[in-house]
Amino acid sequence: SVAVLDKFTPEHLDNLNSEEFQKMPSEDVSKLFVNVDIASIDPRDMAQLIPDGWDLDLQTGEFIAPIGAKITPRNLSTPANMPAIPDMHSGIGVGGAGTPLLESATDSLEEEDLTDFILSQDDNGILNVTGTGDSAGKVYTFIPDADNVIQVDTEEIPIGLDVGAGGFYTVTTPEGQQFKVIPAPKDPVILAETTGSKINLGKRGDVLMQPSNRTRSSEAYEVMIFDPFIESMPDDLCIEIFPGEFECDDTDLRKRSRAKTRKIQYPDGTAQTVKPTVLSPDVFIAEALKFEGVEQIVYKADGTFAVLYQGKPYFVLPNFTVQNERVSKEVAPSIVPNGDGSIKYSIAIETETNTRSSESYEILIFDPFMEAAPDDLCIEILPGEFECDF
Numbered sequence: 001s002v003a004v005l006d007k008f009t010p011e012h013l014d015n016l017n018s019e020e021f022q023k024m025p026s027e028d029v030s031k032l033f034v035n036v037d038i039a040s041i042d043p044r045d046m047a048q049l050i051p052d053g054w055d056l057d058l059q060t061g062e063f064i065a066p067i068g069a070k071i072t073p074r075n076l077s078t079p080a081n082m083p084a085i086p087d088m089h090s091g092i093g094v095g096g097a098g099t100p101l102l103e104s105a106t107d108s109l110e111e112e113d114l115t116d117f118i119l120s121q122d123d124n125g126i127l128n129v130t131g132t133g134d135s136a137g138k139v140y141t142f143i144p145d146a147d148n149v150i151q152v153d154t155e156e157i158p159i160g161l162d163v164g165a166g167g168f169y170t171v172t173t174p175e176g177q178q179f180k181v182i183p184a185p186k187d188p189v190i191l192a193e194t195t196g197s198k199i200n201l202g203k204r205g206d207v208l209m210q211p212s213n214r215t216r217s218s219e220a221y222e223v224m225i226f227d228p229f230i231e232s233m234p235d236d237l238c239i240e241i242f243p244g245e246f247e248c249d250d251t252d253l254r255k256r257s258r259a260k261t262r263k264i265q266y267p268d269g270t271a272q273t274v275k276p277t278v279l280s281p282d283v284f285i286a287e288a289l290k291f292e293g294v295e296q297i298v299y300k301a302d303g304t305f306a307v308l309y310q311g312k313p314y315f316v317l318p319n320f321t322v323q324n325e326r327v328s329k330e331v332a333p334s335i336v337p338n339g340d341g342s343i344k345y346s347i348a349i350e351t352e353t354n355t356r357s358s359e360s361y362e363i364l365i366f367d368p369f370m371e372a373a374p375d376d377l378c379i380e381i382l383p384g385e386f387e388c389d390f
Contacts, residue, residue, distance in 0.1 A: 002031075002035045002075070005031070005032060005035035005036055006035060006036065006037050007037075008032075008036045008037070008040070008041065009040055009041070010040075010041060010042075010045040013041065013045055013046065013048075013049065016049065018048045018049050021049050022049065022050075022051035022052070023051075025070070026065055026066070026069035026070050026071065027070045027071065027072045028072070029049075029051060029054075029065075030063075030065060030069075030071045030072045030073075030092070031072035032049075033046065033063060033093070033094050034072065034073060034074040034090070034092065034093070034094070034095065034096055035074060035095075036094060036095050037095055038061060038094055038095025038096070038097055039095075041094065041095065043056060043057070043058050043059070043060070043061040043093075043094045043097070044058050046094055050063075053065075053066035054066065056094075057093075057098075060093065060097055060098055061093040061094035061095065061097030061098060062091060062092065062093035062094075062097060062098030062099065062175075063092065063093055063094070063098075064151065064175065064176065065151040066151065067151055067152065067153045067176075068150065068151065068152075069150070069151045070148070070149065070150055071092060071149040071150065071151060071177060072146075072149070073086035073087070073090070073092065073101065073144075073146060073149050073179075074086070074087050074090040074095075074096040075087060075146055076125045078124065078125050079124070081188065081198075081199055081200045081201060082124060082125060082188065082201050083143070083146070083201060083202060083203035084146040084147075084203065085125030085143050085144060085146055086101060086144045086146050086149070086179070087101075087121075088100065088101045088102040088105070088119070088121040088127060088144060089101075089102055089121065091104075092149075092175065092177055098175075099173075099175060101144070101173070101177070102119055102120075102121060104173035104174060104175055104177065105119055105171050105173060106118075106119050107159070107173065107174050108159055108160050108161060108171050108172060108173055108174070109160075109161060111158070111159045111160035111161075112160045112161045114161070116131055116132050116133045116134055116135035116136075117129050117130065117131055117132070117135060117138075118130045118131075118132060122187075124187070124188055124189065125143055125144075126141050126142070126143060126184055126185075126186065126187065126188075127141065127142045127143060127144055127181060127184075128140075128141055128186075129141070129142070129228075138229075139186070139229075139230040140228040140229055140230065141183070141184050141185065141186040141226075141228050141230065141272075142169070142181035142182055142183060142184055142228055143181070143182050143184045143201070143203075143205070144179055144180075144181055144182075145179050145180040145181065145182055145203070146203065147203060148179060148180060149177055149178070149179045150177070150178050150179070151176055151177060151178075152172060152176050152177075152178045153176065154172065154174070154176045157172055157178065158172065159172050159173065159174050160172060164180060165298050165390060166298045166299050166300040166301055166306070166390065167300055167301040167302065168180045168181070168182060168301050169181050182203075182204060182205040182301075183205050183225060183226050183227060183228040183301060184201065184205060184226060184228070185199075185201070185207060185226045185264070185272060186230055186266070186270070186272065187266070188201055190266055190267070191207075191244075191264065191266075194243065194244035194264070194265070194266060194267060195209060195211070195242065195243055195244040195245055195264065196211060196212055196243050196244075197209040197210055197211045197212060197222075198210040198212055202279065202280060202281075203282075204280075204281045204282060204299060205225045205226065205277075205301075206223055206224075206225060206277050206278065206279055206280065206281055206303075207223065207224050207225065207226065207274075208221065208222075208223050208279055208349075209221065209222045209223070209224070211242065220322070220324075221322045221324055221364055222276075222320060222322060223276065223277055223278060223279045223318075223322060223364070223366070224262070224274040224275060224276055224277060224303070224320070225274065225275055225276075225277045225301070225302070225303040226264070226272045226273070226274050227272055227273040227274070227275070228272075229272070229273070230270050230271075230272060231270065231271055231272070231273070232269065232270065232271070233246075233263065233265045233269055233270065233271040237249050238263055241262075244264055244265055244266075245262060245263075245264055245265075246262060246263045246264075246265060246271075247261075247262050248261045248262060248263055248273075261273060261274075261275070262274050262275075262320070275302055275303045276303055276318040276319050276320045277303030277304075277318050278303075278318050278345055278347075278366045278368065279347055279349070279364055279366070280333075280347060281299040281305075282299075283333050283347060284299075284305070284333075284335070284345055285297050285299060285305070287333055287334060287335045287345070288305075288307065288316075288335055291309075291335075293309050293310040294307060294308070294309050295308045295309070295310075295311075295386070296308040296386075296388060296390070297316075298388075298390040300390070303318055304316060304317050304318065305368075306373065306377070306388070306390040307370070308378060308386060308388050308390075311378070311380070311384070311386055312372065312375070312378070313372070313373035313374070313375070313377040313378045313388055313390075314370050314371065314372055314373055315370070315371055315372075315373045316343065316368050316369075316370050317368055317369045317370075317371065318366060318368040319367070319368065319369070321367065322364055322365065322366060323364070323365040323367075324362050324363065324364050324365065325362065325363045325365070326351075326361070326362055326363075327348070327361050327362070327363055328360070328361070329361060330348045330350070330361050331346070331348045331361070331363055332348075333345075333346065333347040333348070334346050338367075341369055341370050341371065342367050342368070342369050342370070343366075343367065343368050343369075343370055344365060344366070344367055345365070345366040345367075345368065346363050346364070346365050346366075347363070347364055348361045348362065348363050348364075349361065349362055349364060377389050377390065
């Protein structure tokens with residue numbers, strides 16, 4: 001654990017089997033490096049542990065992993081309702097030494113001539129992108145993806161900002177570290193206070209909201225993904241359906257989805273558009289890939305999924321309705337096609353134990369709709385092999 005790594009001394013490092021350590025996956029090697037205490041361990045104490053192909057600066061502690069290697073960043077200590085989030089004030093080096101990721105990401109924005117935007121990270125781990133000058137008034141909020149920091153070749157992949165698979169923004173730093181940023185609510189604490197809900201933010205931006213003091217049942221759940229843009233709340237098109245949550249008749253934003261757009265309004269008058277999604281998109285993808293004929297599935301930044309099934313592209317479109325059932329034990333996640341184009345996705349979550357019974361799990365049940373996507377999204381590059389612009 002990180003708590004143990006922080007207590008390591010040079011003597012602990014000497015007792016590691018360096019030959020076996022160097023064979024470990026790159027994410028485990030880097031996890032040790034970034035989480036030791038730089039006040040207790042000098043980068044030179046690490047020299048015998050460096051695998052072939054890694055470059056460690058013995059003066060600064062900064063390291064460069066081999067091209068394609070997955071890297072574990074130094075993470076923040078976040079609340080229990082937040083996922084692991086990289087500490088943007090730390091670098092990719094021994095004990096978090098080296099150029100801070102926040103500084104590197106700022107340099108990446110400069111490569112795109114986006115110097116009007118200032119990056120900052122708050123105590124919850126939310127990455128704020130705030131406009132100045134000609135961009136004054138524009139604010140976006142994200143969480144950096146802790147699971148998918150990759151070392152890339154900057155001669156092949158340009159330094160800067162790009163839009164990757166699913167429409168998520170991807171940052172490539174001058175040091176060659178590449179990571180996604182995922183849309184997030186601007187302040188999870190204020191979100192909970194405003195909506196009267198228990199909030200749990202997933203690592204893919206899926207926000208689980210369990211209302212606790214609304215007029216409807218406290219057992220009603222919602223799962224949504226936030227648009228990163230912080231906007232002013234419109235006065236007309238939206239009707240407040242629950243405290244702080246508005247349903248908006250803005251068909252241009254979500255024509256495909258068979259669901260109205262909603263917005264969350266904060267006490268300062270700002271708002272974020274929210275769209276329905278499912279809990280734990282990674283689990284949904286893993287379950288979907290078990291079906292024969294599913295060749296590819298991509299989670300998108302608007303909460304939907306793009307699927308290549310038997311050579312044809314489809315969209316999976318969640319809605320805001322979430323059913324729930326109480327059970328006494330955890331149940332494995334599952335996807336069941338209903339035969340009418342809809343899908344039943346079930347996943348269990350642990351809840352506070354009911355003192356009057358042994359029931360301590362709830363199954364959340366989602367019923368997203370599956371519809372055909374435009375055929376030109378996918379091109380057959382070889383017989384039976386398709387490339388899709390998801």
